[in-house]
Amino acid sequence: MFKFEIDIKRGKKRTGFLTVxxxxxxxxxxxxxGTQGTVKALTHRMVEDIGYKLILGNTYHLFLRPGIDVIxxxxxxxxxxxxxxxxxxxxxxxxxxxxxxxxxxxxxxxVKVTEEGVEFRDHLAGDLHFxxxxxxxxxxxxxxxDIIMPLDHCIEYPSSEEFTVEAGERTxxxxxxxxxAKNKNNQYLFGIVQGGFDGKxxxxxxxxxxxxxxxxYAIGGLSVGEPKEIMYEMTDIVTDILPEDKxxxxxxxxxPEDIIEAVERGIDMFDCVIPTRSGRTGILYTSYGVVNIxxxxxxxxxxxxxxxxxxxxxxxxxxAYLRHLFVSEEITSYILNTLHNLRFYAKLMEDIKSAIREDxxxxxxxxxxxxxxxx
Amino acid sequence: MFKFEIDIKRGKKRTGFLTVxxxxxxxxxxxxxGTQGTVKALTHRMVEDIGYKLILGNTYHLFLRPGIDVIxxxxxxxxxxxxxxxxxxxxxxxxxxxxxxxxxxxxxxxVKVTEEGVEFRDHLAGDLHFxxxxxxxxxxxxxxxDIIMPLDHCIEYPSSEEFTVEAGERTxxxxxxxxxAKNKNNQYLFGIVQGGFDGKxxxxxxxxxxxxxxxxYAIGGLSVGEPKEIMYEMTDIVTDILPEDKxxxxxxxxxPEDIIEAVERGIDMFDCVIPTRSGRTGILYTSYGVVNIxxxxxxxxxxxxxxxxxxxxxxxxxxAYLRHLFVSEEITSYILNTLHNLRFYAKLMEDIKSAIREDxxxxxxxxxxxxxxxx
Numbered sequence: 002m003f004k005f006e007i008d009i010k011r012g013k014k015r016t017g018f019l020t021v022x023x024x025x026x027x028x029x030x031x032x033x034x035g036t037q038g039t040v041k042a043l044t045h046r047m048v049e050d051i052g053y054k055l056i057l058g059n060t061y062h063l064f065l066r067p068g069i070d071v072i073x074x075x076x077x078x079x080x081x082x083x084x085x086x087x088x089x090x091x092x093x094x095x096x097x098x099x100x101x102x103x104x105x106x107x108x109x110x111x112v113k114v115t116e117e118g119v120e121f122r123d124h125l126a127g128d129l130h131f132x133x134x135x136x137x138x139x140x141x142x143x144x145x146x147d148i149i150m151p152l153d154h155c156i157e158y159p160s161s162e163e164f165t166v167e168a169g170e171r172t173x174x175x176x177x178x179x180x181x182a183k184n185k186n187n188q189y190l191f192g193i194v195q196g197g198f199d200g201k202x203x204x205x206x207x208x209x210x211x212x213x214x215x216x217x218y219a220i221g222g223l224s225v226g227e228p229k230e231i232m233y234e235m236t237d238i239v240t241d242i243l244p245e246d247k248x249x250x251x252x253x254x255x256x257p258e259d260i261i262e263a264v265e266r267g268i269d270m271f272d273c274v275i276p277t278r279s280g281r282t283g284i285l286y287t288s289y290g291v292v293n294i295x296x297x298x299x300x301x302x303x304x305x306x307x308x309x310x311x312x313x314x315x316x317x318x319x320x321a322y323l324r325h326l327f328v329s330e331e332i333t334s335y336i337l338n339t340l341h342n343l344r345f346y347a348k349l350m351e352d353i354k355s356a357i358r359e360d361x362x363x364x365x366x367x368x369x370x371x372x373x374x375x376x
Numbered sequence: 377m378f379k380f381e382i383d384i385k386r387g388k389k390r391t392g393f394l395t396v397x398x399x400x401x402x403x404x405x406x407x408x409x410g411t412q413g414t415v416k417a418l419t420h421r422m423v424e425d426i427g428y429k430l431i432l433g434n435t436y437h438l439f440l441r442p443g444i445d446v447i448x449x450x451x452x453x454x455x456x457x458x459x460x461x462x463x464x465x466x467x468x469x470x471x472x473x474x475x476x477x478x479x480x481x482x483x484x485x486x487v488k489v490t491e492e493g494v495e496f497r498d499h500l501a502g503d504l505h506f507x508x509x510x511x512x513x514x515x516x517x518x519x520x521x522d523i524i525m526p527l528d529h530c531i532e533y534p535s536s537e538e539f540t541v542e543a544g545e546r547t548x549x550x551x552x553x554x555x556x557a558k559n560k561n562n563q564y565l566f567g568i569v570q571g572g573f574d575g576k577x578x579x580x581x582x583x584x585x586x587x588x589x590x591x592x593y594a595i596g597g598l599s600v601g602e603p604k605e606i607m608y609e610m611t612d613i614v615t616d617i618l619p620e621d622k623x624x625x626x627x628x629x630x631x632p633e634d635i636i637e638a639v640e641r642g643i644d645m646f647d648c649v650i651p652t653r654s655g656r657t658g659i660l661y662t663s664y665g666v667v668n669i670x671x672x673x674x675x676x677x678x679x680x681x682x683x684x685x686x687x688x689x690x691x692x693x694x695x696a697y698l699r700h701l702f703v704s705e706e707i708t709s710y711i712l713n714t715l716h717n718l719r720f721y722a723k724l725m726e727d728i729k730s731a732i733r734e735d736x737x738x739x740x741x742x743x744x745x746x747x748x749x750x751x
Contacts, residue, residue: 038700042707046688067700074676075696083692300442301449313421317458321450325413325442332417335707
């Protein structure tokens with residue numbers, strides 16, 4: 002089952018309840034990324050403890066490793082992982098198109114797009130694969146993910162109008178094929194709105210996508226290097242068209258300021274590698290701004306990382322200790338940093354919901370002023 | 377305060393209670409190694425949860441990083457780490473002598489031993505340092521460790537009789553200097569028995585060491601590459617001489633079979649990197665023997681790693697999932713593996729205590745028959 006109820010609405014901002022297969026989540030929500038069947042550097046218990054019930058898995062990575070045979074024999078992805086919450090899987094489209102830019106390995110791989118699908122060599126063994134919309138649905142049906150995404154044609158910034166139209170139209174045709182290929186009732190396919198960085202095309206493709214009357218809608222192809230103003234503008238244009246009563250998911254976004262800006266523009270769902278990846282590189286998000294824990298100024302900083310944070314890391318350890326662990330390349334550093342950053346994001350979403358409910362958005366922006374550079 | 381009481385004694389095997397500074401531990405016990413101020417790949421909470429209240433810190437590593445100034449300003453090592461249990465620190469002697477063999481970095485460093493102390497260049501920046509017995513006590517007093525070790529002269533296997541005598545006598549003179557240098561009452565200095573791989577020399581140095589009437593005694597210089605029979609024999613000879621009513625610590629040991637053999641010879645305390653280091657290389661200790669989780673045979677093994685283990689890893693995940701995480705080089709793999717291996721060691725110590733108390737040693741050897749190759 003899939004149910005989305007809006008609770009409070011102020012301007013375009015909304016709080017709501019998203020119930021999927023028996024688990025209810027409050028929105029706006031953030032999904033930690035669990036690329037290869039785990040949120041990096043954490044155990045499931047830690048992820049649950051800091052407040053997450055829905056994580057994202059990457060179809061591309063899981064397809065390669067452990068492979069669909071293993072997941073099929075385990076029952077499904079949640080059984081394989083023993084994850085008790087919900088899972089959303091992406092379509093692999095973004096990763097496949099990233100291969101052409103050399104983002105997933107040391108070399109750039111040739112990625113061949115046809116109307117039928119996408120041919121590519123993977124970044125691990127270099128094997129040749131072919132993803133079609135039907136195949137991507139089949140894979141996600143094997144995964145048993147609660148929310149699934151259709152194969153879409155991702156383009157880079159900037160792209161020509163012609164190419165943007167071509168990719169957007171193909172994305173629509175692939176969505177139609179995805180819907181036809183779908184067999185299971187307990188998995189919910191979202192539509193992905195493409196349209197590049199042109200407001201009129203975004204409007205066009207948003208209108209075309211909503212015709213399919215899907216349980217939820219995602220905005221794809223943003224946060225790929227375009228100026229922030231363009232990302233915010235495209236988001237604003239698309240959410241004006243998306244139906245009020247369906248959840249809206251801004252894919253791959255973002256930094257705290259991006260999330261705040263996007264919620265203002267009516268977004269309900271987010272995913273991003275920033276809190277987890279930054280944790281592993283010593284970049285920590287706090288109530289007073291971003292901290293680079295490697296910095297020598299923290300050597301004798303015998304105070305908590307963030308006195309306003311209630312996470313295990315902040316309740317127990319000093320910046321001096323966290324710096325020592327990071328400089329010493331201790332795995333424990335990556336655990337404590339990731340735990341903190343994801344808890345910071347969970348708290349950000351809690352604060353966002355409270356600010357909408359209590360109509361105190363300006364106070365929220367003030368609280369997160371270290372992250373709010375626009376307006 | 378420091379108190380050691382023997383509970384049950386059967387042959388040379390004993391169970392007991394070791395109380396240090398208000399915390400009581402049951403013996404025989406195993407200490408996880410927390411080289412740089414953390415047990416690698418775990419949080420303190422995890423270490424506590426699986427049953428450890430005493431961990432080992434390495435003076436050499438902590439002296440280099442974060443450095444004694446940082447630890448001094450934090451209050452002491454336990455405050456710096458926020459570790460609520462007990463800490464034993466070694467003297468750095470073993471690490472310093474390892475430098476000469478290139479064990480701590482890519483190059484072999486010159487290590488110069490004089491009667492005054494040991495001169496060496498560290499494996500990080502290559503800076504020149506000089507450790508004397510007095511300096512090593514001073515460092516450990518800054519650490520505030522509950523149990524401290526004196527600088528000793530470690531030799532390799534094999535070594536000549538002349539050199540073994542020289543190193544053993546120096547170790548005794550250094551012990552005397554360490555005792556004189558010691559200022560604090562809440563830190564307990566153990567003596568270290570050296571004597572190489574010659575029973576008569578071990579006997580000699582054990583007799584000389586116990587003259588200092590220390591709170592506990594360690595056996596050093598074993599598990600450095602000598603045949604296991606020699607390690608067991610030296611242990612047996614030394615424990616015959618050590619006083620009954622003082623705890624005995626076999627440094628750097630060992631594999632499950634070594635621990636079982638050493639307990640039979642009257643040892644009460646152990647430390648070793650094996651469970652933690654093996655965890656990070658995918659070598660897992662189970663009730664049915666050692667498992668290399670990387671092995672392809674586990675690809676479809678949808679059963680717990682060890683059905684007899686009560687750890688978070690075994691209660692929640694399959695071998696297939698653990699293999700996937702390890703092959704995918706996920707940090708979560710190192711967490712789950714380390715957690716399991718240390719819990720296996722904690723359970724081994726629990727089983728050893730029960731077997732002594734209930735006089736069922738043969739059943740213990742049978743239970744751990746995968747690890748008991750001798751006798």
